[in-house]
Amino acid sequence: xxxxxxxxxxxxxxxxxxxxxxxxxxxxxxxxxxxxxxxxxxxxxxxxxxxxxxxxxxxxxxxxxxxxxxxxxxxxxxxxxxxxxxxxxxxxxxxxxxxxxxxxxxxxxxxxxxxxxxxxxxxxxxxxxxxxxxxxxxxxxxxxxxxxxxxxxxxxxxxxxxxxxxxxxxxxxxxxxxx
Numbered sequence: 001x002x003x004x005x006x007x008x009x010x011x012x013x014x015x016x017x018x019x020x021x022x023x024x025x026x027x028x029x030x031x032x033x034x035x036x037x038x039x040x041x042x043x044x045x046x047x048x049x050x051x052x053x054x055x056x057x058x059x060x061x062x063x064x065x066x067x068x069x070x071x072x073x074x075x076x077x078x079x080x081x082x083x084x085x086x087x088x089x090x091x092x093x094x095x096x097x098x099x100x101x102x103x104x105x106x107x108x109x110x111x112x113x114x115x116x117x118x119x120x121x122x123x124x125x126x127x128x129x130x131x132x133x134x135x136x137x138x139x140x141x142x143x144x145x146x147x148x149x150x151x152x153x154x155x156x157x158x159x160x161x162x163x164x165x166x167x168x169x170x171x172x173x174x175x176x177x178x179x
Contacts, residue, residue: 056090
C-alpha cells in the first residue's frame, strides 16, 4: 500500500510539472498568435500610412464635399469661427478625438483611429530582444576583456545566439521587464 501511495505521489508531481510546462507553452503560443493576428489586421492600414493631407482631414473632406465652413458649423451645431478654429487645431495637432469624431459624423464619415506599426509588431519585439542581448553582451564582453578573458568573434556569436534563444523562450512580457 505504501509503494502505491509513493508511486501515486510521484505521478501527481510529474503530472503537475507536465501541466505547468504545457500551460507555459500554450501562453507563449497564444502571445505569438495574438501578436500575429494584430499584425495581420494592422497590415491593411499600411497602405494609408503616409497619406495625411497637409490641410488636415476636416478641411480635406470638407473641400472634397464642396462644403463651406458655415455649413459644416451648422451641421455640427457650432458657430463658423469655431469650425475654422477646429480646422486650425487639427493642423496644429491639438484637436481632440471627440471633436474629430463629431466633424467626421457631420460629413458622413467615420473616424478611424489606429496605431500603424513602422514594420510589424513581431519585428519590433525581435529588434527589442536583439537590443537587450546586445547590451548584455557588450557589458559582459567588456568585463571579460578587462579580466583578460574576452571571447573571440565566433564565441561571441554563439553566446548571442544562446541569449536570444533564451529570451525567445520566455514570455514577450520578459522583453519589457528587461528594458
